[in-house]
Amino acid sequence: MVAHLLSLRWRVMLNGFSRSTWQLVAAIIGLLYGLGILGVVVAGLVSLSFAPEGWAWTAAVLGGSVTVLGWVLVPLLLRGLDQTLSMDKLRSFPIPADRLLVALLVCGVLGVPGLVTTIAGVATALSWLRDPVALIVAPFCAVVGVLTCIAASRAVESITASFGNKRRYRELMSVLIFVPLLLAFPLISIIGSGLSVIGGDLPEIARTLSFTPLGAAWSIPGDLAAGRGLEALAKAGIALATLALLLLLWRRGLAASLIAPPTTDSATTSKGLGPFxxxxxxxxxxxxxxxxxxxxxxxxxxxxxxxxxxxxxxxxxxxxxxxxxxxxxxxxxxxxxxxxxxxxxxxxxxxxxxxxxxxxxxxxxxxxxxxxxxxxxxxxxxxxxxxxxxxxxxxxxxxxxxxxxxxxxxxxxxxxxxxxxxxxxxxxxxxxxxxxxxxxxxxxxxxxxxxxxxxxxxxxxxxxxxxxxxxxxxxxxxxxxxxxxxxxxxxxxxxxxxxxxxxxxxxxxxxxxxxxxxxxxxxx
Structure with a gap:
């Protein structure tokens, strides 16, 4: 079933490209752009292995935390963008919740966002070229971090599924995603200025995030490289417990969605003539x-x-x-x-x-x-x-x-x-x-x-x-x-x-x- 759902997802995407030449051109340009950014990221991770001690750890924790947060927020704002494997389509098939969870998790990893996140996550191992233990552990921690991203995204999405079917929610999310795009230039300038001001506090911020579900998995290789074995063990427990809890929440959301009838916006009634x-x-x-x-x-x-x-x-x-x-x-x-x-x-x-x-x-x-x-x-x-x-x-x-x-x-x-x-x-x-x-x-x-x-x-x-x-x-x-x-x-x-x-x-x-x-x- 996993292979079937995965082939379905990719087939729908490829069929969309075949219907429109311009869409295919845009996809190719986007792919080249993404590969370029990915190349820059990988080069930066390699350079961090030769940077002063602590830089790679701070970058990994902050970058990983932002990635997990992005996986949670972006699907909420862009709900309905990819409906290939939506519950509205899968509800009519007799698929057990456990099997469906595994299938969707694998599809999430092998989808375009999942592949990009996985490659970037595994590439964090290149920051530890001078430490063999961290170099070996980093890919496994990255896999936990990527699974946490996908599970967190799906769990929050399933919990808020009832809101996603409401028209006003979709309208509000559309505005929330559109306004930052219009204000991108001021926001980038403000964020850049803010980072320059708090630059000295970034290691302390990273240390705080490393004990949270956002940054725990990404912190482990750096802790091992710095000789903080007990902290690494504690954060491994936090990361695995977070992943287990998110999978449990996602599984319950899937089970509820499979038996819940589809919801639609109820019609509104007008009182009086209004503008007339x-x-x-x-x-x-x-x-x-x-x-x-x-x-x-x-x-x-x-x-x-x-x-x-x-x-x-x-x-x-x-x-x-x-x-x-x-x-x-x-x-x-x-x-x-x-x-x-x-x-x-x-x-x-x-x-x-x-x-x-x-x-x-x-x-x-x-x-x-x-x-x-x-x-x-x-x-x-x-x-x-x-x-x-x-x-x-x-x-x-x-x-x-x-x-x-x-x-x-x-x-x-x-x-x-x-x-x-x-x-x-x-x-x-x-x-x-x-x-x-x-x-x-x-x-x-x-x-x-x-x-x-x-x-x-x-x-x-x-x-x-x-x-x-x-x-x-x-x-x-x-x-x-x-x-x-x-x-x-x-x-x-x-x-x-x-x-x-x-x-x-x-x-x-x-x-x-x-x-x-x-x-x-x-x-x-």
Whole structure:
């Protein structure tokens, strides 16, 4: 059974590569990148064997502890990424829990993450080339450490399995994994600064971790090399007891999952009319209310805005580290440029529910106007705050007219362009219920092209406003600043109405074709 499950796992992965050439290319690039990193790690481990005493031990304990912690946290954040051997698929087969545990453990070791961890773990023996005892013991300790990683990951995953089936949990985890990616540069800088500050305390931190389940197995070779035999024996007991306990917890989780019925999110019931009370009883108002419901309840809509609150964070961090404030002045226009693109994907988010707009005879202008109305209710205040607040902090209120005119002008113009573009091109988006940050296969290039096309057209249409803003900032003229505000809002509003009109006509003409494309995209 172990061989069968392992072959199934690898066959599914290889079949995925055969369906998409680009996916295969990405996998090859990723493999070469991983091998390169692995080579650097191995070279570093070899060099540690010639470093001062204690360096190899500290590096092994800290690196091993981080590895175990990563194996626990990453599957929680990326739950559902690999469903090849999920319990939902295995539950229907009469497999005893003990046999399934052994099979999944072996598959975990021989999977891509398990193989990389095993190779890196066994390579820690190269840090002890000058000590034969540690050199012999290190591979066995590495195997215990790798098994601990896999068992800990599976045990925690099985314990939290009931949460993983809940939609809100998946949405929260998606946000938690996406935000650190956006803040990777500041986080790396902060971590690097922190390590430089506490560098002298790392051996003491490693000593503490060596008596915990995180670092016990990785500490044993170094303890033997340093002549701490009793400590090595005690830590071997900690490591083996941890592994046994994790396997027991995992086994109980498997046994419970095998007999538990599959769980799904329960349907939620609405009380009252909700957003439909907020808008007038007109076709435009109905579309606006429906869009408001989606913005409030569909995480894909909120996911498209996750970058907006992070823009000030990045701007402040870069300004503090570089000593330049120019990014703080640009927060408002940048937020406006990001918000204007969100309208391009709304028909795609509708999916086959877009049929409701066609079957009721709704005019295209009402559809376009309703969606813009809802988006404007929070976009305009957001741009106002993003523009004015930094200028208040910097005590540059004299720049409010020019930067506000630029931000609003670009955003309103973009709304008009997006109102037309979304009827011409369907943006690839995650299906309903999926993670808001999951990209459909092969969609990255298409999404980028549509996004850049909308931005280029919008910036071209807003060229008068942009030119006035640049002139006002260079000359410092208050008159040009106020003129930028007037032209930005006036021209942006005019282009918005033109976009609603042209987009409405395009939607009336291409509505059935768009619905057909949406059905094909959803497999309907």
């Amino acid at each position: 009370r907020w808008f007038p009883a007109t076709p435009t108002g109905a579309v606006a209310a429906r869009a408001a419901v989606y913005w409030l309840r569909d995480p894909r809509y909120g996911g498209s805005l996750i970058t907006v609150p992070l823009i000030p964070v990045l701007a402040i961090f870069i300004s503090v580290t570089s000593g330049s404030d120019w990014l703080l002045y640009a927060i408002g226009p940048v937020v406006g440029a990001l918000l204007m693109i969100t309208l391009s994907a709304e028909i795609s988010y509708d999916g086959t529910a877009f049929a409701a707009h066609l079957s009721t005879g709704l005019s295209g202008r009402a559809d376009r106007a309703g969606r813009v109305l809802t988006l404007s209710l929070f976009s305009v205040p957001t741009v106002l705050l993003a523009t004015v607040v930094p200028l208040v902090v910097l005590d540059r209120l004299d720049l409010v007219p020019v930067l506000l005119g630029l931000a609003l002008g670009v955003m309103l113009t973009g709304f008009g362009v997006s109102s037309v573009a979304s009827t011409r091109f369907l943006m690839p988006v995650p299906e309903a219920g999926q993670s808001p940050f999951k990209s459909p296969q092969g969609s990255t290039l298409t999404t980028a092209l549509i996004t850049y096309l909308v931005w280029i057209i919008a910036f071209a249409c807003a060229a008068p406003t942009i030119a006035l803003a640049i002139a006002a900032l260079i000359t410092g003229s208050a008159l040009l600043g106020w003129l930028t505000l007037v032209v930005g809002v006036g021209l942006g509003t005019a282009l918005l109405f033109v976009g609603i009109d042209r987009g409405g006509k395009s939607l009336d003409a291409r509505g059935p074709e768009l619905l057909s494309q949406l059905r094909r995209a959803s497999g309907g």
